[in-house]
């Protein structure tokens with residue numbers, strides 16, 4: 001038995017889950033938010049309770065120390081010696097990392113070197129790692145990368161048709177994202193249809209505020225919709241997804257903006273927010289659609305069409321598909337979006353089961369018995385994957 005802390009550190013937040021392994025039971029979970037601001041928020045759930053306080057958290061280090069003190073104070077652990085490993089989610093591992101890794105100075109340096117590709121994420125992850133190293137100096141730390149699962153993509157899937165020197169000099173290629181989620185969901189999909197993973201073809205639709213589609217053949221990612229950065233692919237909460245790159249220079253000229261400013265708009269003011277003009281949150285856009293707002297309905301239709309474009313393309317690329325799986329905030333909860341997507345796939349023999357689809361956030365099959373491709377809602381669990389990898393890489397018994 002070992003207790004593993006799975007951590008997702010952002011620039012002003014630390015999400016955590018303490019798991020008992022190998023049972024994979026969650027002992028405590030929560031988040032520290034507004035680190036560096038006047039009043040932080042610390043939420044912790046344990047033993048059926050949920051508690052929230054407003055401590056001052058000048059830096060991540062104080063946040064981590066408070067979290068560890070709280071675990072002991074509340075008797076969640078008797079002593080910190082019970083924590084055998086800490087696993088950190090890291091967004092970008094580039095081509096350096098083909099697997100999760102034990103944290104060393106060299107590993108931290110490489111995560112730093114990759115910050116250009118994930119400026120909002122990688123530096124924040126390093127701050128989180130250092131805070132845990134300081135608070136638990138004798139505990140092994142492991143990094144689990146969102147990109148690793150996609151390192152199996154064949155060259156033809158990850159290369160852009162840009163000058164080859166850009167790849168050689170700057171590493172310009174597709175890296176993908178949400179790998180930990182795609183891996184968990186595709187493994188679970190194979191279990192649910194009772195087929196060996198090596199023989200299962202799955203298309204995973206990770207539809208959250210950030211969203212990506214992944215073709216998983218025999219447990220390996222063979223293509224995914226996100227690219228060099230999380231801007232590529234389908235429209236998301238605030239991101240545009242694919243477009244003609246000329247839009248950037250055109251808007252620069254028309255509005256006197258720099259390329260960086262326009263790309264910032266494509267990242268932060270586009271997608272659901274930009275199209276609907278209301279919100280990046282699917283619940284608000286759904287309310288707008290239900291009230292008859294054309295742009296809100298169009299937002300979902302554009303996204304559903306683009307998702308189906310990927311599904312159809314991956315179906316052909318893999319030479320078939322056993323399961324289409326929906327996960328993350330919208331994939332798990334947005335009944336009308338799943339329906340919109342699956343109804344467009346009738347030509348592939350997909351048949352939605354309306355009743356079964358009428359649920360939120362439960363693991364469930366949502367196609368009829370005679371559907372040629374089975375579709376499931378599979379709530380994702382990135383923390384359990386982080387904990388599993390921490391045990392494996394740090395060789396924790």
Ligand code: AMP
Nearest residue numbers: 208209210281282283328329330333334
């Ligand atoms: P994520 O990034 O995975 O947390 O997903 C965030 C997205 O999921 C937001 O657009 C939310 O509107 C959407 N979402 C979360 N819960 C629900 C729900 N109960 N019903 C509809 N959409 C939801």
